[in-house]
Amino acid sequence: MKEGREIFKVTGEPEDTSKIKEHDAWARFREGKKDSRLREFLDTIDFELLRSLFLEAARKSGVNPETLNFVSADGIFGKSGSLLEPLGAYSGSRNIVALSMRKMEDRFGVEGKDLDTVALSTLCHEEVHATAKTICIGLGSEAEQAGYQRTMESATGRLEKRFLLFNEGVTEKLCRQILEEYVERTHFADSQGMNRLRDLFREKHPYESLVEFVDLFIDRVSAETEVSRDLVWQAIIRGAYEGERFDDPELQQLFSELLTPDFIELLSQNKISDLRGKLTKSREKTPTNSFKTNGMNAPRRENEGRLRKWLKTLLPTSL
Numbered sequence: 001m002k003e004g005r006e007i008f009k010v011t012g013e014p015e016d017t018s019k020i021k022e023h024d025a026w027a028r029f030r031e032g033k034k035d036s037r038l039r040e041f042l043d044t045i046d047f048e049l050l051r052s053l054f055l056e057a058a059r060k061s062g063v064n065p066e067t068l069n070f071v072s073a074d075g076i077f078g079k080s081g082s083l084l085e086p087l088g089a090y091s092g093s094r095n096i097v098a099l100s101m102r103k104m105e106d107r108f109g110v111e112g113k114d115l116d117t118v119a120l121s122t123l124c125h126e127e128v129h130a131t132a133k134t135i136c137i138g139l140g141s142e143a144e145q146a147g148y149q150r151t152m153e154s155a156t157g158r159l160e161k162r163f164l165l166f167n168e169g170v171t172e173k174l175c176r177q178i179l180e181e182y183v184e185r186t187h188f189a190d191s192q193g194m195n196r197l198r199d200l201f202r203e204k205h206p207y208e209s210l211v212e213f214v215d216l217f218i219d220r221v222s223a224e225t226e227v228s229r230d231l232v233w234q235a236i237i238r239g240a241y242e243g244e245r246f247d248d249p250e251l252q253q254l255f256s257e258l259l260t261p262d263f264i265e266l267l268s269q270n271k272i273s274d275l276r277g278k279l280t281k282s283r284e285k286t287p288t289n290s291f292k293t294n295g296m297n298a299p300r301r302e303n304e305g306r307l308r309k310w311l312k313t314l315l316p317t318s319l
């Protein structure tokens with residue numbers, strides 16, 4: 001059984017479990033105290049329930065829930081030197097989550113209970129990062145793989161974060177699903193509070209357009225394969241938990257033919273706004289390009305099979 005968070009030595013062998021535990025404990029010790037507002041928020045969270053919702057989402061998408069690396073309250077801190085994400089962050093190398101209540105307050109202009117709801121959402125987002133596939137090469141090194149995102153050296157020696165925006169869109173979409181389930185179970189916020197949160201996010205959330213892109217991608221794959229949107233979404237979740245790399249040349253070719261040329265390459269380069277335009281346009285141009293309604297077109301039927309094959313490798317149930 002492969003753990004969701006894997007740490008390797010630079011020589012390639014898996015790092016000793018005892019060394020990883022020691023390193024993680026030291027990271028927590030160094031982070032020190034939490035500010036009182038964060039502590040107040042964390043005290044209201046039912047971490048056991050939250051964890052069970054993540055396990056359920058993983059199980060539903062065919063991932064072994066025992067591999068999930070969920071971070072409990074003792075691994076969550078306030079400000080943290082090198083964690084620069086504005087609202088929150090997850091460090092794969094140290095296995096800790098940072099949440100900045102002050103930044104959430106400033107960014108969304110909320111306080112009191114509404115600030116708690118925003119913080120719950122940020123917490124869920126960072127827990128998706130924590131539970132998604134994480135691979136670090138060298139103890140203490142930042143993650144080389146985080147969900148779909150991969151940090152790679154370019155030809156010029158610069159570090160590039162490939163699939164960063166797709167990964168953030170998938171992360172935020174799963175975060176919102178878990179958030180809704182958690183609120184339904186606990187009544188953490190009332191319906192007006194949740195409506196205010198949705199309005200706020202539509203207006204101000206930095207990843208709003210990325211979630212819309214993931215929805216558009218799901219719509220297209222679902223339309224091209226005639227596999228339900230829900231199953232396509234389960235396949236995408238499983239890809240994040242298993243670290244799908246999209247590096248199969250046949251798969252790259254297939255997405256190029258079905259969706260838009262160089263789809264995977266553009267996705268890896270985070271050209272989300274370019275792709276959004278292309279995905280919408282190419283679909284409008286060929287509104288009847290569903291394979292079943294296009295029986296004359298043999299190559300299309302063949303492609304449908306290949307795309308369904310990709311989904312099948314990621315789905316728990318056979319199509």
Ligand SMILES: [Zn+2]
Nearest residue numbers: 125129168171
């Ligand atoms: Zn994120």
